[in-house]
Amino acid sequence: MTRADSGAPADPGPATTRRRGGELEAAIFDAVFAQLEAVGYPGLTMEGVAAAARTGKAALYRRWRSKNELISDALKHVLPEPPTPPETGSVREDMIQILRCLRDTLIACRGAAFRVLKEDSEEGVGLVHDVVRDRLSKPVRDLLYEALREAAARGEIRPETATRQIANVGPAVIVYRNLTEGGPIADDDLASIVDEVLMPIVRP
Template identity: 35%
Template sequence: MAATRRRGAELDAAIFDAVLTELRDVGFADLTVEGVARRAGTSKAVLYRRWSTKLEMVITALANTRLADITPPDTGTLAGDLRGTIHELLDRLAAQGREVALGIMAGAASEPNPAAMTVLRTKAEDLSGVIIRRARDRGEIGAGPVPATAATLAFDLVRYRFLMEGSLSAEAIDDVVETAAVPLIRVHASGAQAPGPKGSSAG
């Protein structure tokens, strides 16, 4: 009897599970589309119809599994919510292994891949949107629009520093949040003129 062909969410789940298993067993550098296809019981053609590169496939798998259920903690402050969310993200990535996390981030930095970066950017915008809305509700910041570039600055800087330094201390995360991200969000939310490119708004 022929196996039932899997489609949609069922096939995606099998592929994501295969990606995570391959990451654990061989690491990001040695992971191949062929290996994932074999483990998922599908073909390379099926994977390439969904994702154009290994990096895009891996980032999508992580975004839909390990990082899917992250909810920013409600600490009572904008800085605290950003800080807690960053720690949670780094902990989730660390669970995959430091070399895996570094490999993924190095790939994202060196390989032009708009689709993969869109997955990362969308996740950061979703998280920052929750955080900024909470800060508004508390009366902690004003009602002015916060461009996505400003809203996600903390996540972008953390990704860059993790790639350059290999790890981030609690003090380094505090520095990103307190001296860069929070002041910029406050300026935009207050309606004051802030330097930098315009973009879509979060929150």
């Protein structure tokens, strides 16, 4: 007797397993980052994400009208709330902690945030850029700037070095390394960026 003759339900198989709510959303967002790693922003399609998440394309379009909306929500899902000022009393330690937040965020989104921004395409501007700027880039730069200002007030660094331009240097080094080399950025690497690049710029 066959399975159909016996009245037993057919095995739906992994490709048609029904998932809903948070489980399905997590699978979709994971597929977004996997696709960004594999094919980049230009090659990412709603169809490709649906296939990687083992769901139907209709499930995506019911919630997201475009891939920009989908990528934006995926980034919001993994990007933490803006970090709080460390206020360690040491500008070196403040900068290391702030850059560590940036590093950990890059790990959480597999570097997708900056790979999307790197794409030289008008299609990639707008929602995605706004999310990365508001949740990651601007808060980190603002914290570094405030850390420099407080250090200048304490007499720990030269007052003229407490500028937004210098505050941008550390994140720029990390983003450049992420885009060109990839791979993990260890705590020792962060300390090296602060000790060999930033501190010589600001030290009295």
